Amino acid sequence: LNIGVLISGGGTNLQALIDQINKGNINGKIRLIVSNKEDAYGLVRGRLAGIESIYIDPKGFIDSKEYDLKIMEEFKKKDIDLVVLAGYLKILSKEFIKNFENRIINIHPSLIPSFCGKGYYGKKVHQGVLDYGCKYTGATVHFVDEGTDTGPIILQEIVKVEEDDTLDSISDKVLAIEHEILVKAVKLFCEDKIIIEGRKTKIK
Numbered sequence: 001l002n003i004g005v006l007i008s009g010g011g012t013n014l015q016a017l018i019d020q021i022n023k024g025n026i027n028g029k030i031r032l033i034v035s036n037k038e039d040a041y042g043l044v045r046g047r048l049a050g051i052e053s054i055y056i057d058p059k060g061f062i063d064s065k066e067y068d069l070k071i072m073e074e075f076k077k078k079d080i081d082l083v084v085l086a087g088y089l090k091i092l093s094k095e096f097i098k099n100f101e102n103r104i105i106n107i108h109p110s111l112i113p114s115f116c117g118k119g120y121y122g123k124k125v126h127q128g129v130l131d132y133g134c135k136y137t138g139a140t141v142h143f144v145d146e147g148t149d150t151g152p153i154i155l156q157e158i159v160k161v162e163e164d165d166t167l168d169s170i171s172d173k174v175l176a177i178e179h180e181i182l183v184k185a186v187k188l189f190c191e192d193k194i195i196i197e198g199r200k201t202k203i204k
């Protein structure tokens with residue numbers, strides 16, 4: 001399968017995907033990486049891996065719909081079958097989501113439906129977990145639908161919150177789990193092993 005990846009930041013999830021594909025563990029190929037942030041280190045990771053990696057400046061477009069149409073155009077040129085959001089912090093337009101229905105996978109650093117949706121991204125998620133006094137947190141990979149972090153869940157994995165955990169130690173532990181389950185979900189998708197039933201999924 002041809003994979004297109006959208007990023008906004010450091011790209012450690014992208015790197016995990018690149019590494020597993022290079023090891024031959026995933027029957028897919030990343031054909032294009034697009035970032036909405038010019039300084040996203042994920043662009044450097046893509047280029048180092050020999051993958052076409054481009055920055056598309058949102059300021060060049062009237063609104064999110066026009067921006068996404070540009071990405072859709074670039075993805076069409078590469079015949080993209082699966083879109084992976086790897087630390088992508090821009091909300092997708094409904095046109096984009098409709099165009100790639102049930103073919104957009106997102107990684108979120110919490111056990112959805114906890115600490116997700118508006119305003120919960122990156123470290124804000126982990127701060128919420130710590131402030132609330134949760135004993136466990138984790139990560140979720142899900143299909144993207146019109147909502148924010150609301151699509152059918154594919155995989156989740158838990159992380160224990162220890163008493164001496166800090167914002168950094170929690171985010172490090174969760175990030176490591178993100179890498180594991182994102183790669184596993186993409187592998188399952190490429191092997192056509194994910195069955196969607198309504199808002200739920202089953203793994204063959």
Ligand code: GRF
Pocket residue numbers: 007008009010011012013014042086087088107108109121122123175178
């Ligand atoms: C991290 O907060 C991660 O939890 C979330 O996006 C942010 C950056 O991830 N998925 P990455 O290192 O850019 O993949």
